Amino acid sequence: MARWAVxxxxxxxxxDDRIWGTKVLAEIEGDREEALAEMRRIVPGxxxxxxxxxRQRTLLRDGDSYLLITRGSMRDYHCVFKVWELLWDSKRPExxxxxxxxxxxxxxxx
Numbered sequence: 001m002a003r004w005a006v007x008x009x010x011x012x013x014x015x016d017d018r019i020w021g022t023k024v025l026a027e028i029e030g031d032r033e034e035a036l037a038e039m040r041r042i043v044p045g046x047x048x049x050x051x052x053x054x055r056q057r058t059l060l061r062d063g064d065s066y067l068l069i070t071r072g073s074m075r076d077y078h079c080v081f082k083v084w085e086l087l088w089d090s091k092r093p094e095x096x097x098x099x100x101x102x103x104x105x106x107x108x109x110x
Contacts, residue, residue, distance in 0.1 A: 004035030
């Protein structure tokens, strides 16, 4: 069975030290639709790192991805949310083994 990650990419840091950070908000074992449903549940209530006090939040959708724009007192920040299939994790080799087993089962079904 596939594993999916709900991922956010957002602005981290302040001033000239700002960078684009990425983190996994949730991991779902199942199909893509289940992962998308989990993302739809998470996104509206997500509080980004910046700005500390937002004056306005705008949420946009493009197919299966979302863009959250938050307006601070001095600048705007944004977050992008997507669902990605988890293929491999060097600290969790069982994930790759599951994928190999799923692939072998699919090949045997042909």
